Amino acid sequence: MMKKYGLTAIALCLVSLYLFPLYWMYITALKSGTEIFANPPTFWPENPQWMVGDVWSRLKMDVYLWNSLLIASGVTVIVAICGTGCAYVLSRIRNRWMDAVLFIVLMMQVLPSSLMITPIFVAFNQVGLNEVPRTSVILAQAAKVLPLYIVLCRATFLQVPRELEEAALVDGNSRIGAFLSIIVPLARNGILVTSVLIFLQSFGEYVYSRSLITQRALQPATVGLQSFMGPNTSDWSGVMTYSAIYVTPVLIIFVLLQRQIVSGLTSGALK
Numbered sequence: 001m002m003k004k005y006g007l008t009a010i011a012l013c014l015v016s017l018y019l020f021p022l023y024w025m026y027i028t029a030l031k032s033g034t035e036i037f038a039n040p041p042t043f044w045p046e047n048p049q050w051m052v053g054d055v056w057s058r059l060k061m062d063v064y065l066w067n068s069l070l071i072a073s074g075v076t077v078i079v080a081i082c083g084t085g086c087a088y089v090l091s092r093i094r095n096r097w098m099d100a101v102l103f104i105v106l107m108m109q110v111l112p113s114s115l116m117i118t119p120i121f122v123a124f125n126q127v128g129l130n131e132v133p134r135t136s137v138i139l140a141q142a143a144k145v146l147p148l149y150i151v152l153c154r155a156t157f158l159q160v161p162r163e164l165e166e167a168a169l170v171d172g173n174s175r176i177g178a179f180l181s182i183i184v185p186l187a188r189n190g191i192l193v194t195s196v197l198i199f200l201q202s203f204g205e206y207v208y209s210r211s212l213i214t215q216r217a218l219q220p221a222t223v224g225l226q227s228f229m230g231p232n233t234s235d236w237s238g239v240m241t242y243s244a245i246y247v248t249p250v251l252i253i254f255v256l257l258q259r260q261i262v263s264g265l266t267s268g269a270l271k
Contacts, residue, residue: 029240036236051241068220074138075202079149080195087153109147113207133213140208145198156190221246
């Protein structure tokens with residue numbers, strides 16, 4: 001019993017350390033500029049200030065958030081269409097060559113965006129994609145997160161019995177027909193959860209957007225945060241208010257779908 005309570009206490013401490021930056025972001029957004037730099041720091045604002053409306057209208061956050069939504073949605077659609085079939089193939093063809101392909105796919109996920117941005121920028125410039133910056137960011141980010149989607153969806157397809165697919169083929173269905181009518185519906189929960197993870201990750205994309213999009217009207221919310229940063233001074237209250245507005249929808253989505261996300265991530269773990 002004591003061991004159980006001890007592990008619970010350790011877990012609560014770790015969760016508190018993990019969530020403290022979020023707590024500090026929200027209370028700093030309510031502090032005045034003087035109180036932010038007070039020493040010792042205050043853990044609750046003495047005179048709370050509500051700057052959401054001012055920050056929203058002054059920086060036109062609706063434009064930034066709309067751009068982030070467009071980029072994340074475009075990436076999710078492309079990755080879901082291209083990655084679902086690839087994940088299915090990797091789950092059905094089992095040999096050492098497929099294991100090598102899966103390893104290569106995983107290695108693609110390891111490459112950082114900062115390393116890939118230069119060759120991507122040069123390649124896109126040669127084919128004219130830099131003239132449509134949002135499209136170039138969508139394609140670059142889709143290539144970045146596609147390996148992650150394939151690996152997670154592959155675990156979902158491993159949970160679907162092959163016998164169902166074979167029975168559909170015996171009944172006269174084609175391979176593609178069996179995939180669309182039998183396999184995809186049974187794996188839809190894993191596909192949806194993985195798509196949500198890809199959407200959330202792409203919603204916070206920064207490196208490609210910062211390098212490929214120069215027009216302010218097309219930049220996502222991650223790049224718009226730099227509006228508060230200057231060479232001599234920074235509006236930290238504005239930064240935290242902006243961050244709170246940006247992060248809150250993501251947190252709400254994650255909290256509402258946390259059970260489905262955990263179930264999707266652990267599917268195939270006992271296969």
